[in-house]
Amino acid sequence: MTKTRNAVAIYARISQDRTGEELGVKRQLQDCRAEAEKRSWTVAQEYVGDDISAYSGKKRPEYERMLRDIAEGRRDGVIVWHMDRLHRQPKELEGFVEVCTRAGVRDVVTPSGDLEFANGDGLLMARLLAAVAANESDSKRRRGKRKAQEIAESGKPMMGGPRPFGFQDDRVSHHPAEAPVIRQLARRALAGETLTSLATWLQDEGITTTQGKEWRTNTLRTVLTNPRMWGMRVHQKQVIGKAVWEPIITEDEGERLRRKLLDPARRTNRSARRYALSGMLECGKCGNRMHSHPRGQYRRYGCLKGPDSRGCGGVFIYAEKLEEFIAEAVLYRLDSPELHRTLTEDTTAPDEVRALEEAIEADAAKLDELAEMWADGDITRAQMKTMQSRVEARLEDNRRAFSRLTHPADAAEYIGQGQELRQKWHTLNLSQQVAIIKAVLHKVAILPATTPGRHGIDPNRVVPEWRL
Ligand SMILES: [Zn+2]
Incomplete structure (x- = not known):
């Protein structure tokens, strides 16, 4: 239901987050403007408040100004990125609802499109609060995604996950030992040395991945073709601009590595x-x-x-x-007559199939359990490996027996x-x-x-x- 509104207020607030504050507001405003456009509403004023006063209990000039404008009938709608941007406490919300109700402003919406005033009674309050609460986790996720995008666009690194090889924990400074290794690997790969040979060399040198694992050719390929290495910021598998860190290898080397190592003709x-x-x-x-x-x-x-x-x-x-x-x-x-016999005689005993099925499931569960026990420190890695290989061998046997019993028809057309x-x-x-x-x-x-x-x-x- 879209009504025309000619004097809408947009409210954005600097978040309490310590980084990227300005970007946060820019995003909120962008989303709110898009919402206005979608509804064909005309925005009269954008208000940008900040957190500090919200917490200290001091006056919030921008917020107060908006309330005043609403109370005096100069605004006919409010778009706020999320209700938690508008109010920190239920008390504030009450005051806001009161002002809006008295001024006849019913259109209070968020870009996620889930809040609209219908009438100004206590029931509405309850509904609003419930909606805010229900929206909270969703909004956190949305903020998270937004945040990741903002950080990416600013060229800063994302801090989750394992540390990228070649960089220190801040993901910006070069690692004094690993960065030269990357340069050497790049040079040798471009000179035609195979990934297998390079991975073997790393192993011989005792150089592991940042997670302490031995190198495989595919992990090595991923590292050497990652635009991060030549100072590019990648977000959702796309290069979206220059990163804030210094390149380890040149862009030219990087592009050549990509051509060489990712060429589908070479890889098949x-x-x-x-x-x-x-x-x-x-x-x-x-x-x-x-x-x-x-x-x-x-x-x-x-x-x-x-x-x-x-x-x-x-x-x-x-x-x-x-x-x-x-x-x-x-x-x-x-x-062979032997094969004919195998195929023509229906020797499949349902009990046997079921027993195998159960054994396979039990062993698969056991493997998970072993990994968990190791993760919890209940057994050593060596103990886990030993038990794992025992279970895996049995699992393999059972799987084979199972497929023998259940899929003899695969070969039927050749018999x-x-x-x-x-x-x-x-x-x-x-x-x-x-x-x-x-x-x-x-x-x-x-x-x-x-x-x-x-x-x-x-x-x-x-x-x-x-x-x-
Ligand atoms: Zn062998």
Whole structure:
């Protein structure tokens, strides 16, 4: 319901917050003006009060002036950013309501649009107070968001969350040890050194993140491509202007790092698309996942030692022969009577499924509990790790058993087609091949080579774990 008003008052007040006071008022005024425009109201006067007098009980000249103007019939509406900007005490509110009621001013609104006077009785008071109270938490959140925006626009840092690498606790001064590290990392990355190599170097130097963690390539990428490093203020993932701190690296370096490290063409794992067994191979020595790791012209899978993969670095295998071998085994299996039996016999016992479900849930809860116990200091990190790996191993087994029991149909369309698929195997694209392999094969452990450097396949090194 929008009525025309020609002489509206806007009231803003400097908050008790110690920083960004002027900005706070500017924001309130902007919001209130927008509200007036939305309602097609004409603003006659803006009043800007301040907190100090509100607290000391002294006169509040701006507030008093507004009340006077309302009482004398010169204002026909009031827009205030929030009721708590207008009054600190219920008593004040009473006085305000009285003045408005007597002057016939009923339009008292906030930009959030939830306060309007209807009539000036005690009931209204109660309603208003309730509305103010109910609005309080919402308004705090709104103020918080506003505040963050203001701080960002002023180029100052936001103080929550972990300290950014390269800066001291004030988030403005350079960290004497870390800032030079950033410069060195930037220089080396731009010279073509890989993030893996840089993360390894950090690890060897004993340099951790500001949270004391070891570097991963993706955390390193995030740091090196963060415009904060070249003196830019980022707010909600957007650069919104210059920051108040000095840049650690130049803007030119920063832009080049972004191009180099965030280029989607570089980041898509080209090799992954060529490696049919990606994610399915496990190191037979340490149990870690194996990754694509070509050497020269040869594609290989390997257990890698780097900062991201944490393997033992002890097992490698040439990809081509292994993939052929696995594909052959998969196709053979698709035609095996054994598989037919598995699929045709409905062996799924509901009790067994339910028991597995419960075990999985219980273990998942246990993992949370362990993390909590560690956080509370009830167990040491080492104890947590030990128990965690025990629970995780069991969880993994149960999950596998569960999917075996509940999803045998994944492979149904390939069953009995081994012979046919074999003939057109090389015409299938990689994702088709992967789908077929994954339908029947859960994972493959690769044992260390007994005759190193051998390109052919040693079947004894390959230990498949069938899904079906
Ligand atoms: Zn390993």
